[in-house]
Amino acid sequence: MRNGTRTTLAIAGCCIVALAACSTKDPNASGNGSGGQSDVKAGAGVTDDAITVGMLTDLSGPFAAGAAVQVAETKAYYAQVNKDGGVCDRQVKVDVQDHGYDPQKAVTLYRSMAPNVLALQQVLGGPTSAAVLPLAQADHLYLGGFGWAGNSLKYDNAQIPGTTYSVEAANAIDYLVDELGVKKGDKVGVVYFTGDYGNDSLAGAEYAAEKRGLKIVPQEITPKDTDMSAQASALKKAGASAVILAAAPPQLASLAGVLASQKVNVPVIGHAPTFNPALLDSPAGPALLKNYYAFTSTAPYSSDEPGVKKAVDLYEAAAPKGAKGFEVPLAYAQAELLTDAMKGACEAGNLTPEGVVEAMRKTSDLDLDGLLTTSLDYTDPSQPPTRTVFVSRADADTPGGLKLGETFEGPSGKGYTFK
Amino acid sequence: MTYFLTQLANGLSYGLILGLIAVGFVIVFTSTGVLNFAHGSVLLSGAYLVASLQGPIGFWAAAAVGVVGAAVLGVLINALLVRNLAEANPGTAAILMLGVDIVLLTELTRRIGNNVLSIGAPWGADVVSVGGITLPTSRVVAAGLAIVVFGLLWFLFARTGAGIAMRAAAADSDTAAMMGVRPSRTGAAGWALAGALAAVAGIFLASFPAPGVAPTLALSSFAAIPAWVLGGFDSVVGAIVSGLIIGVVTALAVGYEAELHFLGRGLGEVVPYAVMILVLLVRPSGLFGRKEAVRV
Amino acid sequence: MSDLIRRGPMVLGLLVALALPLLLDDFWLQTGLFAMASVVGAIGLTLLVGVAGQLSLGHAFFAALGAYTYAWTVGDPAGQEAGLGLPPLVALVLAGVVSAVVGGLFSPISGRLRGIYLGLATIGLVFLARHLMVNLEALTGGFNGRTVEPFSVPGFSFSNAAPDYLAVAGVQFEGLHRLWYLFLGIAVLSAWLGRNLRAGRTGRALANVRDSEVAAAAMGVNVARAKATAFVISSAYAGIAGALMALAYGRIAPDLFGIQLSIDFLVMIVLGGLGSIAGATAGAVFVVALPLVLAQYSSQLPFLAAPGSGGLDAATLARLLYGAAIIAVLLFLRGGLAGAASRIRHRRSAHQRGTGGPPLVPTPSPDPSGATEPPPSQPAVSTRSEEKS
Amino acid sequence: MPDPLLTVDDLAVAYDSAVQALRGVSLRVDSGSVVAVLGSNGAGKTTLLRAISRSLHSVNGAVTGGSIHFEGRNLAQRDASQMVRAGIVQVPEGRRIFRDLTVEENLRVGGCTVRDKRARKEAYDRVFDLFPALAERRDARGGLLSGGQQQMLAMGRALMASPKLLLLDEPSLGLAPQMVEQIGDIIEQIHAQGTSVLLIEQNAAMGLRVADHAYVLEVGAITASGPSAELAATDEIRDRYLGVGSTSPQRTAAVKEPIDVPVHLQRPSRKAQQLRVEDLTVRFGGLTALSNVSFTVEAGTIHALIGPNGAGKSTCINVLGGAYRATSGTVHYGDSKVTALPSHRIAGLGVARSFQNISLSLEATVEDNLLVGRHRLMHAGTVMQALRLPRARKEERAERETVHRIAALLDIERLLGHEVHALSYGDRKRVEMGRALAAEPTLLLLDEPVAGMAHGESMAMADAIRAVQQELRLSILLVEHDMPFVMGLAERITVLDFGKRIAEGSPQDVQQDPEVLRAYLGTAAA
Known part of the structure; x- marks a missing residue:
């Protein structure tokens, strides 16, 4: 017991010494580190x-x-x-x-x-x-x-x-309606990872779907779900006429494969992290070549x-x-x-x-x-520097597996507002 | 209705694969008392062997090598590490397996990289359609094979001396040792069986509709943990039945996510655990569990 | 005198911990913050698992609860996510209290389950927590998480944003330095409270419940209540640890409180030696600091390949070493780090054992009330089906 | 002189490298003989068998001295499985059959070392021939067999390996008299077929009946040996197992010796009350452990509950302490109905107990274990202790002093700072008794308080118990096999056999009761 008191005293003593060395005056309050010898x-x-x-x-x-x-x-x-x-x-x-x-x-x-x-x-x-x-x-x-x-x-x-995943997804919806013949009232599936990536994509798709009169069928997954059978069945049941996949290559391979096996022949759209060229050699390869579209901010490898x-x-x-x-x-x-x-x-x-x-x-x-x-404008922090995206198709003979189609900016991509 | 049946068939076939993994958990636990957190990386090791060898030596030979390789890996983990623990109790053994998992998974991740290695199975992306229900051929094969494997397990445990000795050692290793059963052998057999089953499960989990072998495959063993717990720690039958339950419940939760939206998104993730906790509340030792598990 | 020897290392450690911020750079300070937050959580878990014998893998759930409670209590009421705008000190206390209450609510379940069943059932809590964190966006900010207001007491801020200047012995005390002392204070307090609890009436009752529920009940210990107490205490610790982690991160998101965190806590206490407060502390520092140190310094080794070249790169090596270190401790150190330390101290008494749990002697029967007569659950009522299908 | 099959020389065994369980034990089993080792609980009988069958390590024990030779070969460095192959098979205490395996599967495990198919077939035939009951139920699960059938199965399982030496650990445990007879016959048959047997028994009647030669093991050492017939004729055996005989002076409560054990305990504020056990029945599944047992322990008396192993004594204590639930019948302590209360509430009435298999916290110190006994009487709440508030500290200090006084009373004061796992069996028994006393009970339930203690030690313990009882005016109900101890201490004795009360009365009455003699020494002795 006595010892405990002594210890406390010792600690208190140290604290006092430490405090004595304290200072609240900033010695270089005005200076700002070391300047170089040049004018920079x-x-x-x-x-x-x-x-x-x-x-x-x-x-x-x-x-x-x-x-x-x-x-x-x-x-x-x-x-x-x-x-x-x-x-x-x-x-x-x-x-x-x-x-x-x-x-x-x-x-x-x-x-x-x-x-x-x-x-x-x-x-x-x-x-x-x-x-x-x-x-x-x-x-x-x-x-x-x-x-x-x-x-x-x-x-x-x-x-x-x-640009952002949300603008990419919104553009994708525009593209589906304007270029791939998806009609008003149709349904579009969004299979997405929980998290900043997937949920951002979903938000863009939902915004655009409302603008263009489509309905979104959301399916949340995690990176450890690699078997997309249940999701594919649900999308088939809902009658989705396209799917946006904000996930990773394993999920893309599975989803495209299962959809094809169920004779659901609809466009599958992904972002940059969704695709991996190795997928084209997998059983899902033919389905990807037929239906996969990549909506990305940066150009594909083969551009x-x-x-x-x-x-x-x-x-x-x-x-x-x-x-x-x-x-x-x-x-x-x-x-x-x-x-x-x-x-x-x-x-x-x-x-x-x-x-x-x-x-x-x-x-x-x-x-x-x-x-x-496009050319980029970073002056407004709350807006992405561009809203135009690359649209690429899967292609087995191209290095990197994606062949650049065009650049695209739709009305929803342009109009998407950030919260 | 077709939709429901499709999801059900999906869930059942997935559940049988989960059962293969969960049985591995059971056998390792009953034969050596280890909570095998490295089961996932053993599974991945087996699948990786198959995927990387199927090119040069063909799928079937590669599958055989993968299954045997995973079994050997299990035996080595047991012989070199588990049996040499400074202090053998379930707690330290479980943490040891975490260490093993880190080592194996890191090395496999390095080897696999961001590739998705094709498993190269002959059934490829084929599907079987019966009365409007479509199921990938790989799943049909998996279900059939799982049932055969469970049959073989039954034969092993009910009819062969080695299997009966393993059951005896699982029930009471001390007495079994007095009868001449060697604990080192039953332990090795348990780990070998678990490794082999995991590799079989891995082959199918990496087959279509899944894309192939990627490091995330190791996480699939986590999905089997609720099945294992639900069935009871020491019951092979329990693991198989609960695998089916968890498989079906998960498939339905995902398939009807739109209808169940009021429960929040991403239901497939929590539902297995919710089922597990609810059952444990009613039956604290699981559906088929006998004794309460050892404390840490 | 022996008392002084026993306390010597502790006092020395404390003095070093007090002096360290004068020497360390931000990397080490940040490592220290995470380590001390983990120390608090690990002490709570070792009281539950090591002393009371209830295996829990749900510690991350209670840590998450504490973290979000803290963030919500101090949060700006007008901000994006809900907040009460209360002082941080209140929030810190509330983080512990809310977690403790929820731990208490969970105790009817935890009381029913034992051993690994309890451990794996509590995994369910972690997944439940994730589900709630992602879906209750108004409170949690969903998957993006929410920012955490920095800690302050009236007149003194613990963040870099504050303008007031403070220096000790010529070293400018910035946010991290100040948080260091806050965390150190809380960690030392936690250890002190933990030791007192373990050595007192409650700790003895908990250990007795762990060793034999029947015997504990016969001594007048209300077993259900003792188990609930253990869960409440450990949850409170986890809650505080969560709040500290929130402060150390500055921003919290569901990903921080996954199953990996629960597992890490368990690794800490098993490596340290179950039931030992000092062991939990050492284990926490080991688990938090080792990967960071390895990652920081392995890149300087000459024989390694560049990342992406397919060879063995520094990052991979660091992770392999971390796994190997865990394996090595368990293979070679009986009773974990604490056991090893106590053996070094008692080297002269050759038969000194670690803190491992020996079986009962002479016959290892889990039921102390009578081995020569059948225990209640024996004949004919086996609930387990045969192992053949 | 026949060849020695097994020789044990100067054997010493310790548990946890600390607790000495056997010291200097030597014995021999000749080829084709039956040898019995007699002794009470805690004497080290099972330890001896485990040392021979090389299965000590699973209970943390190790041979620390001496040697064991089988057929002339030293057994050091062998493992259990090699012993089976060499021809030594143990039938463990409590049968330990595999409950979830069928009879046939159990036997198959027993024969797992036999590679030759024909030899295995012969072994099956031999076992089914010896135990026709097993043949009838070959597909039944082991757990569903009756106690006697389970014992047969355990023996049959061991015989599957066709051992040269069969180690039997208390085969009569918990069996009805006819069944004990039958098991005895079977042992003789096994012997007749050429298998040597080393038999461990508490039931001296049974052991001496089948054995050619017998040893008496007491607290880890051999204290007597000789041909069975000679040993049976000595008073020593009668004395040890029934407390009848010349060596034990009648030291009942009537003989008021001056008590030199100082008692400094606070007298409990409450007074001891009458304990009434009425028509108590306990069933476990199909097995009736107690049937319609009634007795009364008057306030402030020492009452003993005796009977052969498996008679239901511990079950009875466990119901009184709240660990088991009664199937029917009631127990009242004073006005409180004990059978309706959970364990910790029973403790709250002032009932404390010790356990047959010691259940102390092994890693805690003796002092902390004793303090657990004070749990009920302490008041410091969790928060108060965590903060070390003055009241909590004061209470803690006061209680530690109390505990020191209790330790002094039981002569374990020097052990207070030791961790329990380093203590001997006898010391652990004392600590457990101390823990129960620390709770300041008005009724003390003692389950085998002197098991594993030497004669002198148990007498000292008796003195201590008597002193405490007289000073504090407790009621004590004790279960014990050490007859001199019981006869010297108890004022009244209830005798149980197969779950039924067969006698009750003063020690003298009980010692002369023919039913009791029959239960203990078999029909011949009555």
Whole structure:
């Protein structure tokens, strides 16, 4: 008992000593870190000859494979940039960290990266980016590569590479009505993952369906549901004349296969993460070739546009045996977006995290040579920079499995309002 | 009505596959007292072997290798790890299996990448239609094979000396050992059986209508846990019956999601657990469970 | 004197914990916050599983309850999701209270089930929680989750957003530093309360219920009530842990409170050594910090392949090592980390055992009331069908 | 002299590397003989068999000294399954048949080491020949057999491996007299067929009837041995199993010896009351454990409940304590109807008990175990303890002092800081008794309080119990096999046999009751 008292006293003593060392006066309240020797103000992650950007990605979790493609492409991109003289006369270094799709790890790793990077090139994954976004906003740190979920529009520091899943889905409904002969009163199934991705897509589809006089049949699933028989049967029973699938390749293969086996021959529409070229070799291949449409913000791997060509050439040189997919143009586009923002910050003489965000928000007319549909306008944080999407068809002979059809913007895609 | 029957048939065939997995849980639990959290990754290992070998050596040979491989993996886990626990009790064994699961799943995820490996089964994407009910051929085969497997299990446990010895060891390992039954052998047999059953289930879970072998396949063992608990921890029959119940209930909950919308979205996810808790309230040892399980 | 030796490591640990924020960067501070939040939850779970012998995999459910209760109580009433706008301190207390009450409501169910049945039934709670979190959008913000107002007491804020400046020994105390001390205080308080409970009348009764319900009842312990008490206490701990996690994240979403969290809590207490408060603490730090440290430093190893090249990359290696570490502890350390520590301390007494549960001696009969006479459930009433179909 | 089949030399066994269960035990079984080991509960009989059949590790025991040879070969390093193959098969205590397996399947497990089909067939024939009842019910599940049939099945199962040496662990346990006779006949038959038998028995009559040679095991050591006929003739056996004989002085309550055990316990505020057991019947499924038993324990007296194993004594105690439910009949303590209350409410009436199979918290210290006994009398709530409020601390301190006094009374004060798993069997019994006393009961139910204690120890325990009883004016109902202990302590004795009351009266009356003699020593002894 006595000992306990003594311990308490000792701790209290330590506290007093600690308090004595306290101060509430900010010694550098007016200063703002170290300025470079040039006229450019340098912030976190910037030295006289180097810029560090971060990638917080999933290299050991469920999205490891796709994430690795993006890491490879991003690194190749910056190697190229560095060869051409770098950004703001500085070499760009990429700091890659793996959160393994675990939000707790993501937040912690974010803490370790934030003081040392100029911008975050990527924070991959729904729950992980949802956890990091508010922190990055508080730190005024640029954040890219989190997918296309509409709720990221709440954050002015987040740069979305194209439009949102909701606008993609709304455009898809328009396309169904205008181009594929779906009639007023018809039903469209939406099979979607619970979460920012799926629910965003559903919201867009529901908005457009109301505008165009269609009915939505929603079917919620989770990533572990890979057998879509029950959903397919339900869609068949409801008489759906098209299906939008906001899920992953396993679900697409299953759904397309089961629908075909039940003689339900309707368009199946997916987003960028829905498709994987390996599916074309699976039993569901024929059904996909017949009915699959991809509505994406970034161009498919096989696009002939110069931007995409550059991305693909770079990738095939860096990873000759790597998987071919939407990740390649996406990673390239994201790197271009960030590089553009960093260059803007450099020109403004403010190469700090805040400066990068400011520069990004001043971008009103950026063209990425066909990586994205139109020129991009990031001046209004609450709106996506474009509302036009790529429409592609599955094609067995095309690298990446998707053949670009056209760009498209329908009335619902244009009119969709964000909550 | 056709719709209902289709969903029912779907649920039954899925339930039989769940039964294969749940029986594996039961056998491992009764033979070695382990709550096998690594069952999913053993299942995935088997399916992965099949998918990666079916190209070079053909589906049937690959299937045989996959089933045997998963069985061997199970035996190794038991012999190298479970039997060497510093402190053998169900709690530490369960956590050990979590560690094993992390290791296996990480390595398999690395190997599979973001591919969906085709299982290459001869039934491909064929379907069977009877009176308006359409069912994938793979499911029909799965159902048939599951029934055959359950028949073989019955024969094993009721008619062969080894099976009877396993039942005896499961009921009272101490006394069984006094009768000359070697616990190391019944344990190994249990793990081998469970691994083989998991691989069979894995082959069908990766067949059409599912797309193929992807890391998420490992999660399918989680779906069998409610079936296992519902049936009672130590009852093979219970696992089979509850597999069917869970399969049908899930299929109906998903199939009638639109009608059940007032219960919230994503019902298929909770319904198995809701059924499980309700049954446990009435029968705390499950439908066919005998004794209460050991405490941690 | 021996008392001092016994307490020595603890006091030293506490002093180190107090001094650490002066040295650490944000990465470590954030790791510390998650670790301390987990410590609180793990102590609650070890009281339930280790001391009272009730296996629960539903800890994530109660943590979620605490987290959302906190967020809702402090939430801006005019904000996107419902909120009460009450002071954070009230919210923190309420997080514990609401979880405790719900734990109490669940106790009629938990009292009926035992062992692994209880453990797996409580998994159902986690899925139920997810269903509610996703569907009760007005309260929870649905799948997107909701932001959590930072902690503050009148006149002092625990977030970076606050303008007031504070420095100790030249180190500027930002939000994370301040939260560190808040979390440390709560964690130490939790450990102290946990130790007191375990050593007192309630703890003895719970341990007795765990070891033999019949014997406990014969000593006048109301078994049903004791079990309910254990569940209530552990739920309250989980609720507070959830609120701390909410503060550490700054934003909560259903994905944070999945089955993995429940499993992680269980890993913590089993690795640490069941029933030991110090073990739960060590286990929590182990489980939270090890993957982070491995992920942080494995990338510096030279022999690893680049991500995407198909070889063994750093991230994969880190995860493999984490799995291997769990396996190694269970294979080589009897009684978990706490057991190992106590053996090191008592190295001289060779027969000292860990905290593992030995069977009854000399005949291992679960029914203490009479092995030579048939227990009540024996003859002819077997409810189990034969194992053949 | 015939070849020794089995020799045990200076055997020592410990549980949990702490509790010594056997020390210096030596015995031999000659080829073609039947050897009996007699002893009471806790003497170490089962431990001895498990050491021989190499099945100790499943109960955390280990041989710590000495050796066992079978057919000249040392058995160290062998496992249980190898022992079966070598020709030693054990029939475990309590039969332990596989309840969910059919009779035939049970036998099949027993024969699992026999590879040769014809040998297995012969074994089946032999077993069905020995036990025609089993042949009739070969497809019935083991759990549905009667107790006697289950014992036959357990023996048949062991015989399937055609052992050279059969280890029988209390085959008479819980069986009716005719059935015990029958089992005895069967053992003789088995013996006649050439199988040697090592038999463990509490039922001395049975053991001595079938054995050529017998050993008496007491608290882990052999205390007597000799040819059965000689042993049966000695008073020692009679003394040990019935408390009749010259070695035990009549130390009833009438002999007021000065008691030197100081009692510092608070006298309970309530007074002991009369315990009335009326027409108590307990059935488990089809089995009747107690039928229409009535007796009364007067306030402030020591009452004993005796009878052979399986007579229903523990069942009776368990009903009184609330662990089992009565099928019919009532128990009143004073005005309260015990049979209507849950266990913890019965404890609230001032009834405390000890258990036959010790049920202490093994990892907790002795002090904490004793404090559990104070649970009912303490008031600190959960919150108060968690915060260590002064009242809770004061209460805790006071209770710890009380517990120290109780420990002093039972001479376990030195053990207070030890964890229970490191204690010997006898010490655990004392701790359990202490826990019951700590609850300050007015009625104390003791289920075999001196099992596993040596004679001297049990007499000291008797003194302690008597002292406590007189000082606190408790009522005590005890169940015990140690006859000298019972006869020296109890004021009144109720004798049960097969769930029925067969006698009641003072120790002297009961000792001379022919029914009692028959129940204990068999018809011949009466």
